[in-house]
Amino acid sequence: MHQEKRFKTKNGFCHILYDKLVLTQQGDISNPTPEPPRHKIILLIAVYFAGLLGFYYYAYDAYSQGKIFWAVITALVGSSFIWGIVNMRNVSYLSEIKRRTIKKVVFKKGIKGFSEARFDIFFEDQNGKIKKRWILLNGNPKDDSAEVEQAVKILKEEGLLR
DSSP: OOOOEEEEETTEEEEEOSSEEEEESSSOTTSBOOOOOHHHHHHHHHHHHHHHHHHHHHHHHHHHTTOHHHHHHHHHHHHHHHHHHHHTTTBOOOSEEEGGGEEEEEEEOOOTTTOOOEEEEEEEOTTSOEEEEEEEBSSOGGGTOHHHHHHHHHHHHTTSBO
């Protein structure tokens, strides 16, 4: 039987068992991280949408006043909200993922001062749809973070990361 392996994440721990991945906050595998309520996810998307509308309004206002440069800049910033909404479309917040449903694991290096390193776990849900679960890591590989290197090593040993 395989031994449990785990690594530290930004919000707790990721436990890798022979049949599943379990995300916990305190490191106790019997107490997995709770899934956020659906209304909080909808609220987050609504905030993104409100930001999108606000920036596009200011872009239109600047354009109507002849300030083309500011209109373009404001529209580009507003467009980043579209990217955020589209990127969140298939995100899941499950705390347990069966290994047999995992399709692929992708490691994304963080950009120093801008984003954290993370794993994107692509898996099939009970409805047959491909979902994505982000596992944010502590540190940044550009800072030679030992925790990030350890997490990558564990996922490679387990055959999840190629």
